[in-house]
Amino acid sequence: MLRATREVVSIDAAARVLDIDRPAAAKILSRWLKQGWLRRVGRGLYVPVPLALAGSEQVVEDPWVLVPTLFGQCYIGGWTAAHHWDLTEQLFNETLVFTTRRISAKRATAQGVAFQLHHVGQKRLFGLKSIWRGSMRVNISDAARTMIDMLAMPETGGGIDHIADCLRAYAKSPTYDGDLLVRYGEQFGNGAVFKRLGFLAEMQLHDAGLSSACRARLTQGYAQFDPAMPGHHLLTAWRLWVPERWRKAAS
Secondary structure (H helix, E strand, C coil), rough: CCCCCCCCHHHHHHHHHCCHHHHHHHHHHHHHHCCCCCCECCCCCCECHHHHHCCCCCCCCCCHHHHHHHHCCCCHHHHHHHHCCCCCCCCEEEEEEECCCCCCCEEEEEEEEEEEEEEEEEECCCCCEEEEEEEEEEEEECCCHHHHHHHHHHHHHCCCHHHHHHHHHHCCCCCCCCHHHHHHHHCCCHHHHHHHHHHHCCCCCCHHHHHHHHHCCCCCCEEEEECCCCEEEEECCCEECCCCHHHHHHH
């Protein structure tokens, strides 16, 4: 069974491997659960328990292997992807996942690991990389797409201050691509992205080309630089409401 299923065991997989019907497979997995050989991570989903970790709350060495099975069509993004691509050294307690599934709760816990969930539409499944974690293929946003997600939804990047740090790190990396940021921003279709990105490109990156490209794509209306800390100073050039200290930095 474990050779065939590797990291995650489902009822359907057990039925196929053991050549039995689904109810019988469910009973077997339930029995193994009670005997301590398996640990439940979701509805009808289990992971094997290594003997050395039998008394531990977390028995999966790499929680990322759970993501495709638990959350379906999805990808790892936001602050988790930023750390993976060396855009930040800051570690967050939750693994951030974007999923096409409709979610009723924004947080889930499996194997003692906390996941923060955000819904994403099919049209926004772009700019992703597929990487191997054990025997599982896991999707993760590439560095440019990670920046666009965080600029569109600052809460997924740990706030605008942390996002600004990540953008500076990305600009110094060998994979930096300002044109790709613009293309992704257009494809994402959120006007606030170009307002935030353009302001940061002008003020912190001193990237005139990127700043000009963002200015040419400004939409009508005004956006908060970070909705979590509403600003009261309007930068008309970027149609952004910014907090006091960001206004001072821009002046």
